[in-house]
Amino acid sequence: xxxxxxxxxxxxxxxxxxxxxxxxxxxxxxxxxxxxxxxxxxxxxxxxxxxxxxxxxxxxxxxxxxxxxxxxxxxxxxxxxxxxxxxxxxxxxxxxxxxxxxxxxxxxxxxxxxxxxxxxxxxxxxxxxxxxxxxxxxxxxxxxxxxxxxxxxxxxxxxxxxxxxxxxxxxxxxxxxxxxxxxxxxxxxxxxxxxxxxxxxxxxxxxxxxxxxxxxxxxxxxxxxxxxxxxxxxxxxxxxxxxxxxxxxxxxxxxxxxxxxxxxxxxxxxxxxxxxxxxxxxxxxx
Ligand code: OGA
Ligand code: MN
Numbered sequence: 001x002x003x004x005x006x007x008x009x010x011x012x013x014x015x016x017x018x019x020x021x022x023x024x025x026x027x028x029x030x031x032x033x034x035x036x037x038x039x040x041x042x043x044x045x046x047x048x049x050x051x052x053x054x055x056x057x058x059x060x061x062x063x064x065x066x067x068x069x070x071x072x073x074x075x076x077x078x079x080x081x082x083x084x085x086x087x088x089x090x091x092x093x094x095x096x097x098x099x100x101x102x103x104x105x106x107x108x109x110x111x112x113x114x115x116x117x118x119x120x121x122x123x124x125x126x127x128x129x130x131x132x133x134x135x136x137x138x139x140x141x142x143x144x145x146x147x148x149x150x151x152x153x154x155x156x157x158x159x160x161x162x163x164x165x166x167x168x169x170x171x172x173x174x175x176x177x178x179x180x181x182x183x184x185x186x187x188x189x190x191x192x193x194x195x196x197x198x199x200x201x202x203x204x205x206x207x208x209x210x211x212x213x214x215x216x217x218x219x220x221x222x223x224x225x226x227x228x229x230x231x232x233x234x235x236x237x238x239x240x241x242x243x244x245x246x247x248x249x250x251x252x253x254x255x256x257x258x259x260x261x262x263x264x265x266x267x268x269x270x271x272x273x274x275x276x277x278x279x280x281x282x283x284x285x286x
Contacts, residue, residue, distance in 0.1 A: 130263030
């Protein structure tokens, strides 16, 4: 039996219908799912009311999982393979450290020399409306650049910083941000990456990129801003309206994403993510 897919948008994404990821899955069936992951960049599995163990187990089929040593504060206390993205206040009533996780265009773990292959985000609680996530197809972004721009960026490396934040309207997560910066020195990554499995070129950029290696911030900024704006044109983007018990798997090598703050912050939004380790890429800037 082959898996049934439903496209999520013109640019990227497919829903995998009628699959319970907690049930045993043959190599052949997972092979089809993995091929769909490579073809569509993101896969949606709805109605996955499964345990944390099953979430981790299913994620392992994509590859070895990150234990999130680079983000120690954000891990689940009992499951280092699970990264929390939640606005649930801490037991002492102070705001969650991960309240603003992902609020800028990025690819997971790009600020390390083992940037992630893919991530599987599971929703436990979603607000009544909003709290959507945007995803952009970075193959399309690359392929729609002019030949001149492709030539210009061909040899460039973007310097990715950890602990960057778009929202600075309060001090939530400031300590975490400083801790992250200390743990993770800046890392330069090629602006154009060849996807190791599909062999296709994709743009690898985002709002964590401060400058290009060997260039000043002032020189780099207009090009970075252009590339991010270009890559996130609405026609290259899928916007995911979350339902409880969705699992969304995305390929960090050819997709970037951003969490939106388009919801009532008094309502609970609680997500948990596994992160599949990718291959070595980039170099540390000292
Ligand atoms: C992530 C992330 C986005 C969101 O988990 O990597 O960026 O919408 N989350 O919670
Ligand atoms: Mn993310």
